[in-house]
Amino acid sequence: xxxxxxxxxxxxxFLAGRAAADVKQRLGDRGLPGExxxxxxxxxxxxxxxxxxxxxxxxxxxxxxGVQVQLHAEDRGxxxxxxxxxxxxxxxxxxxxxxxLGFGAGMGFANMQxxxxxxxxxxxxxxxxxxxxxxIPRPQEIMAGGSx
Amino acid sequence: xxxxDLVSALSLETHAGEGNLARPVTGGIVSDLxxxxxxxxxxxxxxxxxxxxxxxxxxxxxxxxxAVVVAGGQEPESATVAKARExxxxxLTTEMSAFTLVGKLHELGVG
Numbered sequence: 001x002x003x004x005x006x007x008x009x010x011x012x013x014f015l016a017g018r019a020a021a022d023v024k025q026r027l028g029d030r031g032l033p034g035e036x037x038x039x040x041x042x043x044x045x046x047x048x049x050x051x052x053x054x055x056x057x058x059x060x061x062x063x064x065x066g067v068q069v070q071l072h073a074e075d076r077g078x079x080x081x082x083x084x085x086x087x088x089x090x091x092x093x094x095x096x097x098x099x100x101l102g103f104g105a106g107m108g109f110a111n112m113q114x115x116x117x118x119x120x121x122x123x124x125x126x127x128x129x130x131x132x133x134x135x136i137p138r139p140q141e142i143m144a145g146g147s148x
Numbered sequence: 149x150x151x152x153d154l155v156s157a158l159s160l161e162t163h164a165g166e167g168n169l170a171r172p173v174t175g176g177i178v179s180d181l182x183x184x185x186x187x188x189x190x191x192x193x194x195x196x197x198x199x200x201x202x203x204x205x206x207x208x209x210x211x212x213x214x215a216v217v218v219a220g221g222q223e224p225e226s227a228t229v230a231k232a233r234e235x236x237x238x239x240l241t242t243e244m245s246a247f248t249l250v251g252k253l254h255e256l257g258v259g
Contacts, residue, residue: 014227017206024210041210042186049182102199107183114187 002030003063008051010077013101016052019060020045032067033141039115040069040135046108047073047131053098054078055128069135071116080123087113087121149173149257151215151238154194158242158252160217163229165238173214176258178250182207189213194258196246200224205231205239214238219246 004026006019023044027037044060051058055077063070080086086093087109094104113119116133123129152169155162162169174192179185180199189195191212197204198220205228208216215238218224224232224239232239242249253259 014202017203017210020210021206038191038211045186045207045210046183101201101203102180102182102197103203105181105183107181107187111183111187 001063001065002026003061006048006060006062008048008055008058008060008075010052010054010056010058010075012052013103016049017045019048023060023062026062027064027069030064032064032069033137033145035141035144036067036069036135036137040071043112043115043133043135044071046111047071047133049103050108050129050131051075051077053094053103058128067137071131071133071135073129073131075128075130077128079127079129080121083121083123086123151194154253154256154258155240157256158244158249160240160242163224163239163241164232165215165236168236168238171214171238173258176250176253177213178246186211194253196250196253198222198246200228202228202231204228205235205237208237209235215240217242217249219244219249 020041024041055075058075061072085091089110090106092104092106098104117136118134120132151171173194175190176194177189178196180197189211192214194215195213196217196219200222204216217240219242221243
């Protein structure tokens with residue numbers, strides 16, 4: 001088993017994406033199927049950006065067990081008042097700065113759900129937001145083989 | 149179609165990634181929403197945008213895009229150019245609007 005945690009700082013757009021870039025490198029090095037790595041990386045990036053855009057700070061944890069990957073994102077922030085609304089594509093509470101940079105389009109959770117094989121979000125309004133995702137190689141990814 | 153062919157056919161200005169212009173361009177995507185690109189781009193795509201901040205390099209690198217073209221005469225921030233150089237990503241610019249550029253790319257067979 002292998003796991004690694006990345007701290008993510010709210011509002012630090014210049015740092016955002018570093019965790020996802022490191023995840024890409026490490027999972028590629030471990031020989032996981034390239035298309036599966038791509039799904040994990042997209043989901044990790046979206047989780048990282050959500051913390052950057054909405055929270056004060058947070059953490060991304062990646063756990064690799066054999067060919068299975070789990071991704072946990074946890075933050076200290078405002079939480080999510082209405083999860084159903086937050087998951088609706090196009091809905092976002094991002095501020096004007098985030099939107100001007102091309103973030104906050106309300107597509108982050110949709111991308112995560114599409115990429116992950118299991119997805120859960122819990123966002124009690126008082127204690128931040130927690131997202132848990134898991135990934136297993138899909139048959140066509142195993143056929144396609146190694147990292148891109 | 150290789151990047152270098154597009155750079156010369158459309159007089160694109162190269163700000164970074166000069167060493168990677170032999171890379172084939174296998175498709176294209178145009179958007180200023182980073183999550184749209186994250187969700188829809190394929191490896192090898194050329195990305196047309198008017199965003200100029202360093203996160204465009206991060207996204208392009210994560211997705212193995214062939215290049216980013218900043219359209220509409222927008223100047224990439226110096227941090228964006230530096231990050232593109234660091235990653236060897238082809239960062240190109242043009243005075244053409246995104247609309248005009250994409251039309252020309254399509255005429256040249258990208259897509």
